[in-house]
Amino acid sequence: xxxxxxxxxxxxxxxxxxxxxxxxxxxxxxxxxxxxxxxxxxxxxxxxxxxxxxxxxxxxxxxxxxxxxxxxxxxxxxxxxxxxxxxxxxxxxxxxxxxxxxxxxxxxxxxxxxxxxxxxxxxxxxxxxxxxxxxxxxxxxxxxxxxxxxxxxxxxxxxxxxxxxxxxxxxxxxxxxxxxxxxxxxxxxxxxxxxxxxxxxxxxxxxxxxxxxxxxxxxxxxxxxxxxxxxxxxxxxxxxxxxxxxxxxxxxxxxxxxxxxxxxxxxxxxxxxxxxxxxxxxxxxxxxxxxxxxxxxxxxxxxxxxxxxxxxxxxxxxxxxxxxxxxxxxxxxxxxxxxxxxxxxxxxxxxxxxxxxxxxxxxxxxxxxxxxxxxxxxxxxxxxxxxxxxxxxxxxxxxxxxxxxxxxxxxxxxxxxxxxxxxxxxxxxxxxxxxxxxxxxxxxxxxxxxxxxxxxxxxxxxxxxxxxxxxxxxxxxxxxxxxxxxxxxxxxxxxxxxxxxxxxxxxxxx
Amino acid sequence: xxxxxxxxxxxxxxxxxxxxxxxxxxxxxxxxxxxxxxxxxxxxxxxxxxxxxxxxxxxxxxxxxxxxxxxxxxxxxxxxxxxxxxxxxxxxxxxxxxxxxxxxxxxxxxxxxxxxxxxxxxxxxxxxxxxxxxxxxxxxxxxxxxxxxxxxxxxxxxxxxxxxxxxxxxxxxxxxxxxxxxxxxxxxxxxxxxxxxxxxxxxxxxxxxxxxxxxxxxxxxxxxxxxxxxxxxxxxxxxxxxxxxxxxxxxxxxxxxxxxxxxxxxxxxxxxxxxxxxxxxxxxxxxxxxxxxxxxxxxxxxxxxxxxxxxxxxxxxxxxxxxxxxxxxxxxxx
Numbered sequence: 001x002x003x004x005x006x007x008x009x010x011x012x013x014x015x016x017x018x019x020x021x022x023x024x025x026x027x028x029x030x031x032x033x034x035x036x037x038x039x040x041x042x043x044x045x046x047x048x049x050x051x052x053x054x055x056x057x058x059x060x061x062x063x064x065x066x067x068x069x070x071x072x073x074x075x076x077x078x079x080x081x082x083x084x085x086x087x088x089x090x091x092x093x094x095x096x097x098x099x100x101x102x103x104x105x106x107x108x109x110x111x112x113x114x115x116x117x118x119x120x121x122x123x124x125x126x127x128x129x130x131x132x133x134x135x136x137x138x139x140x141x142x143x144x145x146x147x148x149x150x151x152x153x154x155x156x157x158x159x160x161x162x163x164x165x166x167x168x169x170x171x172x173x174x175x176x177x178x179x180x181x182x183x184x185x186x187x188x189x190x191x192x193x194x195x196x197x198x199x200x201x202x203x204x205x206x207x208x209x210x211x212x213x214x215x216x217x218x219x220x221x222x223x224x225x226x227x228x229x230x231x232x233x234x235x236x237x238x239x240x241x242x243x244x245x246x247x248x249x250x251x252x253x254x255x256x257x258x259x260x261x262x263x264x265x266x267x268x269x270x271x272x273x274x275x276x277x278x279x280x281x282x283x284x285x286x287x288x289x290x291x292x293x294x295x296x297x298x299x300x301x302x303x304x305x306x307x308x309x310x311x312x313x314x315x316x317x318x319x320x321x322x323x324x325x326x327x328x329x330x331x332x333x334x335x336x337x338x339x340x341x342x343x344x345x346x347x348x349x350x351x352x353x354x355x356x357x358x359x360x361x362x363x364x365x366x367x368x369x370x371x372x373x374x375x376x377x378x379x380x381x382x383x384x385x386x387x388x389x390x391x392x393x394x395x396x397x398x399x400x401x402x403x404x405x406x407x408x409x410x411x412x413x414x415x416x417x418x419x420x421x422x423x424x425x426x427x428x429x430x431x432x433x434x435x436x437x438x439x440x441x442x443x444x445x446x447x448x449x450x451x452x453x454x455x456x457x458x459x460x461x462x463x464x465x466x467x468x469x470x471x472x473x474x475x476x477x478x479x480x481x482x483x484x485x486x487x488x489x490x491x492x493x494x495x496x497x498x499x500x501x502x503x504x505x506x507x508x509x510x
Numbered sequence: 511x512x513x514x515x516x517x518x519x520x521x522x523x524x525x526x527x528x529x530x531x532x533x534x535x536x537x538x539x540x541x542x543x544x545x546x547x548x549x550x551x552x553x554x555x556x557x558x559x560x561x562x563x564x565x566x567x568x569x570x571x572x573x574x575x576x577x578x579x580x581x582x583x584x585x586x587x588x589x590x591x592x593x594x595x596x597x598x599x600x601x602x603x604x605x606x607x608x609x610x611x612x613x614x615x616x617x618x619x620x621x622x623x624x625x626x627x628x629x630x631x632x633x634x635x636x637x638x639x640x641x642x643x644x645x646x647x648x649x650x651x652x653x654x655x656x657x658x659x660x661x662x663x664x665x666x667x668x669x670x671x672x673x674x675x676x677x678x679x680x681x682x683x684x685x686x687x688x689x690x691x692x693x694x695x696x697x698x699x700x701x702x703x704x705x706x707x708x709x710x711x712x713x714x715x716x717x718x719x720x721x722x723x724x725x726x727x728x729x730x731x732x733x734x735x736x737x738x739x740x741x742x743x744x745x746x747x748x749x750x751x752x753x754x755x756x757x758x759x760x761x762x763x764x765x766x767x768x769x770x771x772x773x774x775x776x777x778x779x780x781x782x783x784x785x786x787x788x789x790x791x792x793x794x795x796x797x798x799x800x801x802x803x804x805x806x807x808x809x810x811x812x813x814x815x816x817x818x819x820x821x822x823x824x825x826x827x828x829x830x831x832x833x834x835x836x837x838x839x840x841x842x843x844x
Contacts, residue, residue: 335542384643387650437652441615442714443707495543497534502527507735508805509532
């Protein structure tokens with residue numbers, strides 16, 4: 001393979017890997033492609049309140065399980081004075097608070113942050129019990145109710161074709177105020193809810209069903225009671241129904257807390273127990289949501305990345321990751337434009353200094369140091385020093401100039417100039433040395449051209465590096481560096497003319 | 511100086527730019543294409559030291575029987591004041607050069623002496639102390655690529671052929687020949703001017719004179735990108751210029767191919783009054799200004815050489831020179 005082909009193959013591979021990882025991170029892990037995207041994170045707080053009777057207390061709250069359309073970002077428990085653990089029981093997680101003795105009203109809190117992933121289907125639990133327990137309706141006083149139930153079931157069966165439509169019809173009937181049978185049933189079961197009655201009737205019809213407990217996510221709601229949905233098994237899969245509308249499917253903003261299973265709260269040693277919920281929504285940067293949701297699973301791409309570093313190092317890396325972008329700007333300007341600079345990548349270092357100092361302050365400080373440094377350097381050249389000591393002397397001079405600039409500007413109240421310390425001193429000293437040689441050998445015009453070229457490249461690099469999109473991409477998708485590398489490799493093969501050559505060789509075209 | 515430079519910038523921008531297609535039609539070789547298609551392909555990296563270090567070049571030239579300016583002394587390690595003075599004291603005219611200087615940087619030419627002082631070729635005078643400092647700077651690597659410590663050469667000043675006296679101001683003209691795979695492909699004469707400050711660099715304002723490979727006569731002359739007929743300072747017409755001993759000069763350039771093993775090579779040659787053409791230095795990355803000086807693009811000629819049969823690349827020097835002189839005759843525009 002010729003080197004040229006190799007370059008294209010490697011570049012294509014690198015670009016593919018980079019773009020692929022980026023796409024994975026965006027589509028699978030939910031990292032936002034654009035900066036400033038926000039996601040809504042719901043904070044749900046469950047409050048378990050009860051009156052303790054003075055003896056040992058044990059409260060067990062069923063916890064929501066992982067679900068596909070809701071991502072749990074974090075949980076906290078508060079349990080002052082109580083022992084606490086999370087136990088697993090029949091495929092359900094339960095938070096268990098225990099205490100040897102307690103008296104009077106008690107409050108226990110469980111709080112979780114949830115992020116709604118749109119569009120994901122509800123998973124089909126294979127392990128939920130499909131056993132049907134027929135209700136006992138044989139007693140004499142229940143005769144009328146039994147007939148009413150049978151009549152409603154029969155009617156719904158006639159008007160439906162399968163389990164799904166049957167359930168819908170049944171729920172229609174149960175919501176119909178004018179239906180005499182329905183009113184009879186509800187009078188009999190005065191203490192039962194709609195879902196309870198529906199469950200009873202489904203059991204009569206021999207259809208496996210259970211209740212879903214959960215809550216509607218609406219902002220700023222307090223003291224909410226859990227709401228119920230109905231889940232029905234049609235022989236192949238579980239279908240969720242909203243009981244009042246009779247429509248299949250989970251309502252959009254419904255957060256499922258408990259699916260099937262037993263009670264929400266079990267309490268020993270207390271009375272008047274009650275579970276209430278409150279819901280608040282926060283808008284959180286999309287990246288933070290992705291970071292939090294992947295942290296638990298220890299996604300390798302995220303775990304072995306810059307995010308695993310301490311915050312302080314992360315901010316350093318934020319800057320370091322911008323260096324390749326600056327290098328790309330230099331490559332483009334040298335290969336396609338043909339700008340002359342003093343020192344190939346010196347402008348990138350300047351651009352980094354500009355990021356810290358702000359552009360105008362940086363430019364002013366740079367020019368000031370360069371002019372003063374050149375002036376000192378011209379005097380030094382008359383002292384017949386060896387090169388190394390001369391450059392060292394320039395370094396010391398540069399440091400002194402920086403010190404003076406800092407102190408004077410601070411006294412004058414120009415705080416921005418304090419950032420002068422971000423300038424790379426050694427590089428500046430070498431630049432001054434080179435420039436003074438250029439001055440001696442090629443005259444001041446060349447100095448202006450080279451210093452101007454370096455500054456122009458530095459300003460362009462600064463402009464690109466401070467672009468919020470570039471900042472966002474380099475930090476959140478470091479994989480894109482592979483794409484950038486591929487691009488640089490391909491550009492390294494460019495044999496066309498430079499922009500400056502279109503001017504330089506102009507006289508040749510008659 | 512600065513004022514003039516602004517005029518120069520305005521001049522540059524005023525004409526605007528030309529389309530890349532137009533340059534392509536003219537067969538102009540660009541910097542990127544030169545680097546990738548010629549330097550990277552035909553110049554072995556390991557052979558670069560032969561040309562990058564002028565002391566190596568001199569040694570290789572001596573072995574190959576190529577004439578060079580006489581080397582008086584070389585300071586391999588930082589030299590004491592006593593040693594430098596010992597060497598330069600008996601000399602009347604000499605040149606001090608860094609062995610690895612690039613782009614003509616750091617070359618100090620002493621053309622005579624006046625009492626304790628030394629006269630530079632431009633006429634200004636310097637003292638022994640200045641020379642010592644210069645030697646020191648070279649050793650510290652001020653002029654070498656990447657600032658590496660360098661060696662110092664003291665060379666005899668070439669006794670220039672007076673033929674070019676009227677075509678050069680305050681400086682010494684040299685002839686650049688591009689040699690591609692052993693075949694000379696293009697040549698130019700570089701004449702310093704007042705505005706180039708005695709330097710022979712075209713971008714500093716020196717005049718580039720294209721030389722017809724077939725005859726050694728001038729065929730085109732350019733200063734700062736504009737075509738001229740006369741030397742701006744001496745007013746001599748370039749039309750009558752003919753390089754004496756042209757065949758020997760081209761042959762010397764062509765034989766540098768065997769000496770260096772580099773496929774794409776620029777040879778800088780000066781004419782000595784007695785000894786004829788001398789190789790000043792060879793360059794593995796010769797510039798592209800030669801195209802402007804000749805008013806012709808390099809690419810067609812390079813392609814032509816690339817397209818030759820295998821056996822043509824095994825020819826002897828004389829055959830190659832004869833071939834080039836026959837094929838690359840230029841059209842005269844002066």
